[in-house]
Amino acid sequence: MAASSVICPEMVSRVSSVLNREAKQFGKKHMFDGNEETCWNSDQGSIQWLTLEFPHTVKVSQVQIQFQGGFASQKCVLLGCSRGEELSQIAEVYPEDTNSLQSFFLTETLLDKLKITFEDSTDFFGRIIIYHLDVLGEKL
Numbered sequence: 001m002a003a004s005s006v007i008c009p010e011m012v013s014r015v016s017s018v019l020n021r022e023a024k025q026f027g028k029k030h031m032f033d034g035n036e037e038t039c040w041n042s043d044q045g046s047i048q049w050l051t052l053e054f055p056h057t058v059k060v061s062q063v064q065i066q067f068q069g070g071f072a073s074q075k076c077v078l079l080g081c082s083r084g085e086e087l088s089q090i091a092e093v094y095p096e097d098t099n100s101l102q103s104f105f106l107t108e109t110l111l112d113k114l115k116i117t118f119e120d121s122t123d124f125f126g127r128i129i130i131y132h133l134d135v136l137g138e139k140l
Contacts, residue, residue: 003061004136004138005134005136006054006139007134007135008054011053012053013028013029013051013052013053015048015050015051016042017043017048018041019042021043026039026040027040028040031050031133032134039130040133041071041127041128042128044125044126047119048117048118048127048128049117049118050115051113051114052113052114053112054113057082057139058111058112058135058137059137059138059140060106060108060111060114061137062105062106062136062137063093063104063133063134063135064102064132064133064136065095065102065130066100066130069097069098070097070122071122071123071127071129072129073095073122074095074097074120074122075120076104076116076117076119077089077092078090078092078093079114079116080111080114081113082111082113083112087113090109090111091106
């Protein structure tokens with residue numbers, strides 16, 4: 001079966017921060033809305049992160065991220081776990097500081113929760129801006 005998006009309305013997402021706490025304008029929902037004019041914009045800080053909790057176990061094979069150039073992460077650590085377990089590292093990826101959609105292929109991993117930490121921001125203040133985030137794989 002071909003990989004497809006495992007992002008769904010029942011998924012619970014959390015982020016480390018939102019610029020000036022203006023969730024309506026810069027909130028996490030904008031990473032998933034398909035609108036190229038909207039984005040999640042973190043507040044400043046050294047390491048930003050996001051978590052995705054899926055309603056069903058998923059087999060993840062790829063993560064796609066579109067940063068705003070100048071506000072990208074130079075290193076992303078992906079952690080995952082099954083329900084009731086502790087997060088453990090599943091991959092490190094090294095995005096480019098670009099506006100392009102970037103795809104990161106993973107060893108297929110079964111999980112219920114995914115956490116991505118954004119380390120080494122290209123922004124002096126540690127802000128991260130993401131226009132699009134998708135997780136590809138299979139819903140089990």
